[in-house]
Amino acid sequence: MNSKLRTARIVLPVVMGVLCLVAWEAIVRGLRISPHILPGPADIGRALVEDWPLLSAALWVTLKITASAFVSxxxxxxxxxxxxxxxxxxxxTFFPYAVIMQVTPVVAIAPLLIIWVDNVQVALLICAWLVAFFPILSNSIVGLNSADHNLRDLFRLYGATPGQTLRRLRIPSAMPYFLAGVRISGGLSLIGAVVAEFVAGAGGQGSGLAYRILEAGYQLKTPRMFAALLMISCTGVLIFLATSWGSQRILRRWHESAMERES
Known part of the structure; x- marks a missing residue:
């Protein structure tokens, strides 16, 4: 039964995706929709192959900003x-200011950062970091404060120092919450990087995928726009899968949530 569920978890989405792509291509061809309005999957695939050198270089720029923001x-x-x-x-004293940073739209902050920071890449990194750090902060705080109070009393009874209680009780208790924040932050790092690139509109050799989408829109190269969007979406999916896999590997031997997913 477990193997069937694991197979179905992969096969069903793939089959549904293939059916959607076939229906999309059939509708575009049947209605003779111009590729400038709505390209079909075949047009997008062709653009992805033809423009791969340009798009792959842009993807690498976006990935560097995303990874730096995520790690930070x-x-x-x-x-x-x-x-x-x-x-x-x-x-x-300080948590309300973290909330203010989170609820302030990055599109409103990005122009100021681009003015204040000479290096555009650093400004983009700060914007992406502002979007990504709050889930980790808030989830980790909840996790650190969720350690069993009975165990806290037991540690105190045995004379444990605050540092020992933190290392041996509170941090292990917070790990599931922290890793949940990591999964959220991975996708938000990519979103923050793309949004910041849109606002900055920085062109040239160091341009990310967001600028290539804007450029393709100005040139009415809609298939290239969709190809860049596909690369962003696939990158987000890979980030989520990687962080989910890492979280399960860390928690599977001792935390109930990961053990339930394996059973």
Whole structure:
């Protein structure tokens, strides 16, 4: 039964995707829709092959910004969460400002950062980081504060220091929450990078996929637009699969949620 479920989890989405692509191609050809309005999957695939050198270079630029923002969000968000967990006064003082940073649209902040920061790539990185770090911060804070109070009392009874309680109880208890934030942050890093590139509109050799989409739109090369969108979507899916796989590998031996997914 488990093997059937695992097979169905892969086969059913693939079959549905193939059917949708076939229907899409049939509708475009049957209605004779211009590729400038709505290209079919065949046109998109052709554009992906023909423009691969241009799009792959742009993808690499976007990936570098995404990866840098993601790693920075994990490190900084986790460190700030630990700092907040050690002092309730620090959390009460600074957490509202983290919320303000999160709810402020990145499209409103990006133009200012581009003006203030000389390096466009650094400005894009900051924008993507602003989008990605809050899920890790908020989830980690919840996890660190969710350690069983009975175990906390037991640690205190045996004379454990705050650092020992943090390392041996609170951080392990927070890992599922932290890893859930990591899964969310991975996709948001990509979204933040793409949105920041749209706002910056930076062209040239160091352009990301967002600029290539804008460029293709100006040139009415709609198949190239769809090809770039496909690359962004596939990148997001791969990021989610990688973070989910890593989370399951970390938790599967001791946490109930991962063990339930395996059973």
């Amino acid at each position: 969000a994990v490190l900084v968000g986790g460190a700030i969460a630990i700092l907040f967990s050690l002092s309730k006064w620090i959390e009460l």
